[in-house]
Amino acid sequence: MTRADPPDFVRELVVRLRRRGLPIGLDDCLTLRSALAAGFGVGSARDFEALCVGLWAKSVGEQETIRAVLAGVEVPAWNTATATSEEDRHGSQKPETRHDDTQPQPAPPPPAVASDKPRDLPTLHRLSGMSLKPPTTGRFDSSLALAPRYPLTSREIAQTWRRLRRPIRYGAPSEVDVDATIDRYTRTGVFTGPILIPARRNTARLLLLIDRNGSMTPYGDFVEHLVREIHHAGRLESIATWYFHNLPSSRVDTAVLRELPDPFSPELDPVLGRIAPSAAGRLYADPALTEPRAFTTVLDDIVPGTAAAIISDGGAARGTLQTGRLVGTIAMIKALRKAHCTVAWINPVRSRLWPGTTAEQIARHVPMSPLTADGLHRAVDALRGAGPRIERPL
Template sequence: MTAPDGGGPGRDDGPAAPRWVPELLGQLRRRGLPLGVDDALALRQALAAGFGWSSTSALLRLCVALWAKSAAEETQIRAAFARLDLPEWTVDSAPDRTVAPVVPDPAEPPTTLADPADPTPERSPESPAPPPRLTPQPPGLSLPPLHTGRYDRSLVLAPHYPVTGRQVAQVWRGLRRPTRYGPAVELDVPATLDRFARTGLPTPPVLIPRRRNSTRLLLLIDRQGSMTPFHDYVDHVRRSIADAGRLDSLLVGYFHNTAGRSPDQHLLTELPDPFAPAIDPVLRLVPPLPEGRVYDDPDLTRPRQLTELRDAAGRNADAVVVGDAGAARGGFSSGRLLDTVAFVKALLTTVRTVVWLNPVPPARWRRTTAEQVARHVPMFPLTRDGMYRAVDVLRGRPATLERAL
């Protein structure tokens, strides 16, 4: 098979690659896939080995097999491939089979290949074709619209988030606390040599447990309301952490705005300036939230006690709260600030560290509840750099806060 440059994957004797390869790689790099020269050479070697030549879909499957590391990346590759101006081609590898014509015997009456049991009469070439037989559709279903065979390649869309799943996985794999636990399967060379030196006799090797990541993470996500525009992005980050974060355990809970109302709302009346946004004079008097409620599902239909989820995470766990903290609507609420402080204090009674990831850009935190929450809780934007900084705090690096809880 031969194909023109820019059409099918034509074999190229020179060093230059077909023009669709740089275009495809450029689109995928703009979408966040870290593809480079090695990936282009891998595609070239696969084409030279004979793969991806049978059809356009075979070439697409080859690119997916070489470059995609997850289902999301496969979707991005398929969307970028559909935007290329590549003609459809198919190579039929089946051999040509020529059937010799059958010469009828004039002494025998003409026969037909129709089945005698078939009651359908033979139709002559001059007779009109019978109307198509329509299959009755079940109630409530309709026939699909006719396909024109033309489509706009620029309308092939795929999700494009600020961070890719691979980048999220790279960030959260840095949250590691190696601990030896489990069965003793790893050889302890120093202890084995020390035993042999002390006894002078052949002894069994000393085995110790393998190092494992003992990080336990409690992820609490604000849902619905002002967080509705960020649902897909937050779900993308959550899936990436769960699939490739390599944590010991990940517990996920959902809430709306806060996990509950603080029972000491009268503290707001004790502020010297009731119109001031800060609650520093009564910050130490705010008790932890006693009866908080979270949900096990993103639709907020299966409630669960916050204390139950917090105790299931354990005392060595870390907590990450994902929410806008009132920054999406651009307003300030003293009651929400009080409830949020009580919510975070309830988490700090058992977990080790609490950080806050905000999907709203930091420029919009000013003069909102999020600005005041960031004075008491380490808050970072839900970006790649923000997650790196949050992981550093979870690993033990101190965060600079005006009034830490």
């Protein structure tokens, strides 16, 4: 790579990676060029792949993306063989060993005597009931090297959730307080050293409540990708992830619905104050919903000021409106508010499908945003206390 312009395969690689959402720039290309000029990644296509992954990937998802794109790009083979020096050629020849006739030579080992007994060799038997291997052409189709592609990249998720911050100074003093140091020097006239203060640390805590199975099944992988990247790059003090199905409890007290003046109205404003906070039911520590824990126990462990993000379709995936589910959802949100949590709702279903569903009514009482880049920004703003105004806050 001695020319100013990058080779065609590098240009094609960069274009494909940018289409996948990786912001590969000029500095990244120059870094790759310097590494190749230094002899790194030129041994084979696998070495070049490892070099690109090491230079450009910032997460496991980006590593898979780079490997999948490289599988479809034809990487040239560099000739790294160098001429062997004369010294190496001579060094490879073994010198002849001369023996002194006066020195006694060791007796040669006795020849191996063949045994009359036949050796017990293992017998190979054909396995019955085993299916044959599928036929193959022996060729590798690079277009079939697939990697998961989600609407949100790892970088977008990381950059969004790093905005959830609550910086507080605590710990060992490690930063210089310039103002206090100058003030003490002007008052005393003697410099006795800088005044140190603790560094700012992000004390934000996040509680993720994720709806699983049922209508959320098509969005399961996307939501897990979101949760994985939040854990990986959120840089929060603590992140607790719990799962549920529709609601933590399947039993909802719907007695307040009989007090509605219009039983056919989907709005619960007349009885909104009569719905009591409810921490009944169970949450689960795993996506398979096999490790239950009481909802009340989870709330007892919450530190006041924790940001709670609920990820659920709220009935929008099926396009249904269930007043019983709406009552249970409001009771759950009130229980989180009672535990001094800021609450935001993230809906993986597109917002144009919310009207006429339970999600539309939930959005009247709690900030709800779609699972998009702009939607995540609005959700983080709501968790920071700067969310949009809602129609009927709880």
